[in-house]
Amino acid sequence: MTVPPKDPSTNNDHVTADRRVITGLGASGGIVIGRAFVLNRQYVQVSRKPIDDNAVQDEIKRLHDAVAESIDQLKRLKSQSANVGGAASEELGFLMDAYIHMLTESRLVRGAEDLIKSRQLNAVHAVSEVIDVIANQFSGIDDRYIAARASDIRDVGLRLMRCLIGETDRVADMAPTGSILIAEDVSPADMARFNPGQLTAFVTALGGAEGHTAIMARSLGIPAVLGAAEIIRGVSGGDQIIVDGGRGEVILSPTEDDIAHYTQRRADWLAARDKLASLRDVPSATRDGVDIDLHANIELPIELSAALENGASGIGLLRSEFMFMNKDYLPDEDEQYEELADIVKRMDGKPVTIRTLDIGGEKLAVALQADMGSGPNPALGLRGIRLSLRKPELLEAQFGAILRASLHGNVRVLIPMVVSVHEMTRTRQIYEAVAKRLRKQGHAIPDQLPPLGAMIEIPAAAIAVDTLARECDFFAIGTNDLTQYTLAIDRTDDQVAGLFDALHPSVLRLIRDVIKLSNERDIPISVCGEMAGDPRYVPLFIGFGLRNLSMSPVNLLLVKQRLRRLDTRNSKHQADRVMEQWDSARIAMMLDDFNDLA
Numbered sequence: 001m002t003v004p005p006k007d008p009s010t011n012n013d014h015v016t017a018d019r020r021v022i023t024g025l026g027a028s029g030g031i032v033i034g035r036a037f038v039l040n041r042q043y044v045q046v047s048r049k050p051i052d053d054n055a056v057q058d059e060i061k062r063l064h065d066a067v068a069e070s071i072d073q074l075k076r077l078k079s080q081s082a083n084v085g086g087a088a089s090e091e092l093g094f095l096m097d098a099y100i101h102m103l104t105e106s107r108l109v110r111g112a113e114d115l116i117k118s119r120q121l122n123a124v125h126a127v128s129e130v131i132d133v134i135a136n137q138f139s140g141i142d143d144r145y146i147a148a149r150a151s152d153i154r155d156v157g158l159r160l161m162r163c164l165i166g167e168t169d170r171v172a173d174m175a176p177t178g179s180i181l182i183a184e185d186v187s188p189a190d191m192a193r194f195n196p197g198q199l200t201a202f203v204t205a206l207g208g209a210e211g212h213t214a215i216m217a218r219s220l221g222i223p224a225v226l227g228a229a230e231i232i233r234g235v236s237g238g239d240q241i242i243v244d245g246g247r248g249e250v251i252l253s254p255t256e257d258d259i260a261h262y263t264q265r266r267a268d269w270l271a272a273r274d275k276l277a278s279l280r281d282v283p284s285a286t287r288d289g290v291d292i293d294l295h296a297n298i299e300l301p302i303e304l305s306a307a308l309e310n311g312a313s314g315i316g317l318l319r320s321e322f323m324f325m326n327k328d329y330l331p332d333e334d335e336q337y338e339e340l341a342d343i344v345k346r347m348d349g350k351p352v353t354i355r356t357l358d359i360g361g362e363k364l365a366v367a368l369q370a371d372m373g374s375g376p377n378p379a380l381g382l383r384g385i386r387l388s389l390r391k392p393e394l395l396e397a398q399f400g401a402i403l404r405a406s407l408h409g410n411v412r413v414l415i416p417m418v419v420s421v422h423e424m425t426r427t428r429q430i431y432e433a434v435a436k437r438l439r440k441q442g443h444a445i446p447d448q449l450p451p452l453g454a455m456i457e458i459p460a461a462a463i464a465v466d467t468l469a470r471e472c473d474f475f476a477i478g479t480n481d482l483t484q485y486t487l488a489i490d491r492t493d494d495q496v497a498g499l500f501d502a503l504h505p506s507v508l509r510l511i512r513d514v515i516k517l518s519n520e521r522d523i524p525i526s527v528c529g530e531m532a533g534d535p536r537y538v539p540l541f542i543g544f545g546l547r548n549l550s551m552s553p554v555n556l557l558l559v560k561q562r563l564r565r566l567d568t569r570n571s572k573h574q575a576d577r578v579m580e581q582w583d584s585a586r587i588a589m590m591l592d593d594f595n596d597l598a
Ligand code: PEP
Pocket: 317, 319, 358, 457, 477, 478, 479, 480, 481, 482, 528, 529, 530
């Protein structure tokens, strides 16, 4: 590696002397007082494999694609920094412009292109050589301003190299146990790689509160603030900081009063959590005695203990992506079987709904990158069942593993991103063919295959849910994507995070109508998007006739507490009134009122 690494924990470029409060999106609640670990991602493994004559043009194209991706990232950071306000916003804006400039028709890009052509270096090697040359020239000049430009060119070059090689580094592994991670961005794949217990909280400059990074933080109970643009220039490794994940605030250089105040708030937060724990074994039923199933969503196997500790009566959504996102190879049927069988056994006969692979969009798997390419609009691209049907060998291995694991308990199989009944028909054919193959190979699988159901998370599926009913044994409404696709709001984009509105009447009508049709036809129906874990929405769902909610384990007891105070007839009346409204702000207020009355 040619770029000398800085020690991420001692980045003292920007010393914070005075108390400051930085705000972002409160993505995962909780209060933590601790030391910052700044993830600079200064470590890039530069492979030096020369390329063939006939690969030169392809390598140059790769370089230009990576330049475009880097510029795109910088523009996102710049736009996010506009929310910061004041001088800090201007400073960040100028810096991002300078970085973009360094990548536009620059010596850096031209130099790398020349090296690819003249010495047939691979792109990442060429970039690292050019950075060395430019940065060394700058740092030889005895001027603090110019020396700082050397560090800027290294930053830009590192970003470019990371785009070239894909983000597979494990820098966060070096965070001291108990630290608070500060990073430009944390991807769901990064989350899957974190060691449990290592990080107490994290703060990022980018990211929306509805994306998978936020969902995983909530499930793991790690307080998080996302989309806090100022953080990238505001904090140094080792600084003591306070993170308030519920309010979306980060306090830099806290005073003694702050420490005392937040220590008390943290104690209150922990006490409230302990108090809820007493609800673990009480029945999950409304005041008028209607049983409600509360299931857990699981992103990573380590969350299973939390699900059980919080009294989940099943797993309503096992996101099988975890088996793919933290590996650089594709796990085969046997490996997937081992992981799934373990979870099914530990659930001891309680229902486990395993969703087939929903890679794509923001959730990436290194081993599948080549197959998927990067379409112009990943959220609308090769995702979920579309990818699985394009690569049936993926689906066959998954079905094989799930069917074998189903012998150990009570399994249901859930298909993501379904739009049309043909997808389900084809999926069922593959499912039955795999069952036949397994029997022939002598594997034991149940006589009656586990139910096969569809996620209702795309408006087309919700509107024509009756057509899907022909091929589906059950439905699970995914409110995260249903909101994203109904409102055309990217759930991961901090720029439009304020517009992501699950209470929009169009979203609520879709949810209500899907629940109604399912109940009329006796098709089991659940809601497993993030809305299900928000206690404020419980009366609405109960009023719509829903009896099964699946959520992050941390929310199970809060939701139970709320539903035990409700009466189903009253909730039905309240839901009817909500559906007469046309303004989501008014709907939110009404729901708050209903909850206060409950
Ligand atoms: C959803 O879209 O609501 C859902 C549960 O699926 P995911 O969040 O994994 O996309």
